Amino acid sequence: MEDQSTVIIFIDDDEKPIGAFASPVNFELDTRKIADGKHVLKIVSKDPTGKEGIRMIPFEVRNGPAIAIEGMQENAVVDGIVPMMINAYGKGDQKKFLITGSESPQSIPALFWILLICFTGWSLYYLITYLSLSGD
Template sequence: MEEYKSKIKLFLDDEQQPIAELVPPVQFDLDTSKLTDGEHTLKLISKSPTGREGIRKIKFIVKNGPAISVEGLSDNGVVDGVIPLMINAYDKGNQKKFFIEGSETPQSIPSWLWILLVAFLGWAAFYTITNFSL
């Protein structure tokens, strides 16, 4: 009966050997943890019992490694002088346990929040002086 069914070969990137040969319908688990971070292409080639072929390419991006966060410098930014950078790298771990330490990127307090805080403290001081002076 199998000779009368279509077959699908799965190829990853430009590999000549397929990573799997399947008879549809089937569910397949693609383990991306063994792939390097970056762009990849999954190519599926199906062959019908009559010898006709179909092809489909699916591009995807793997991001298994630790995420890298940089504060103080952005892509295509114009800079001058000494630039203080805050750099962090964190991993998602084994996904069965959550570790708080190192899982979040600390960030500096934005300047607009400092301005708002100084304005509020100035108003509070003014209010206190004008309404409670003896």
């Protein structure tokens, strides 16, 4: 019987692996034990002859409350007073869905106001034209 390859899994630059398994591997990564933020999953494989292969997979953990911000984007250049709306809400228990606070209120987009003004202007033009023609 042929020997199997070994798969060793690391998170970030930790020297202690989170697991070492014989290939093929079915693995569940519990992100609740990892701090929120950017991380790298490092997978090292060793075949029976001693050759190594490495694969790095960057990922981001976001188990904490989601944060929605309106009024500023990433890497924005700002000056003066910047009005912002910030909403934070948790996912709650994975077995039940929380409605309260799970939607971020948003301001009305500028495109809506432009369309409303155009429609109102067209309506007034149509009304004035209709009244001036019916009065003759």
